[in-house]
Amino acid sequence: MARKEEPKIQPNNDLEKKIIEAFEVFDHSGKQVVDVREIGTILRSLGCCPTEAEIQEVILATENKEATGNIPLVNFLPYMCKAMTEHRFYPASAEMLLAAFRYFDKENRGYLTKEKFAQLMLQEGEPFTQEEFEEMMQTALDPVTDTITYEYYINQLMLLALQELWSPWLAIDPKKFGYSLRRR
Known part of the structure; x- marks a missing residue:
C-alpha cells in the first residue's frame, strides 16, 4: 500500500x-x-x-x-x-576563537604558521578533511606572509557569520554575538 x-x-x-x-x-x-x-x-x-x-x-x-x-x-x-x-551546536564566539588561537601561539606572535595550522586542523581533535581545510585556507591564509594572522581571520569569520552562516542563530539571540538587528 x-x-x-x-x-x-x-x-x-x-x-x-x-x-x-x-x-x-x-x-x-x-x-x-x-x-x-x-x-x-x-x-x-x-x-x-x-x-x-x-x-x-x-x-x-x-x-x-x-x-x-x-x-x-x-x-x-x-x-x-x-x-x-537551546543553543546546541552553537558556533564559537570571537572570544572563544581568539583564546584557542592564542593557546597555540606559544610565542605570542599574533599568527600561526601554515604548517602548524595544518597540523591542528588535519590531525588534532576532530580533524578536517583536506577539502575542508583548503576551503578554510582561502580565507585564513595571508598570501603575503604565508601565515594565519588569527585576529584578521576571526574578523573575517565574524563578517561571514553576519552575512549568512549564523543568521538562524542571530534570529534567536543577536546579543550573544554583540550585534543588534534593529532596523534604523
Whole structure:
C-alpha cells in the first residue's frame, strides 16, 4: 500500500523558515525527506557546528523508523527548532576563537604558521578533511606572509557569520554575538 504524501509544512516563524529552506535544498524528491548522509551538511548550512557524534545523535533522533536511511522534515523541524533554541551546536564566539588561537601561539606572535595550522586542523581533535581545510585556507591564509594572522581571520569569520552562516542563530539571540538587528 502506497504511503499518503504528507502535506507541505508551513513555517510559523523565521527560524522554522530557515530550517525548512536548508532542508529543501537536499530534498531531491520533493517529498519532505532527505538522505541521512545530508544531515551534517544541512546542519552546517544552518550555521551549526556539530561534532560527528552530534550528527549521529540528530540522525538517531529524527530518522524515519519505517524507512531507515531517510530523515523526514516532520521529524527534523521540531528537533532542530528545539536544539537551536537551546543553543546546541552553537558556533564559537570571537572570544572563544581568539583564546584557542592564542593557546597555540606559544610565542605570542599574533599568527600561526601554515604548517602548524595544518597540523591542528588535519590531525588534532576532530580533524578536517583536506577539502575542508583548503576551503578554510582561502580565507585564513595571508598570501603575503604565508601565515594565519588569527585576529584578521576571526574578523573575517565574524563578517561571514553576519552575512549568512549564523543568521538562524542571530534570529534567536543577536546579543550573544554583540550585534543588534534593529532596523534604523
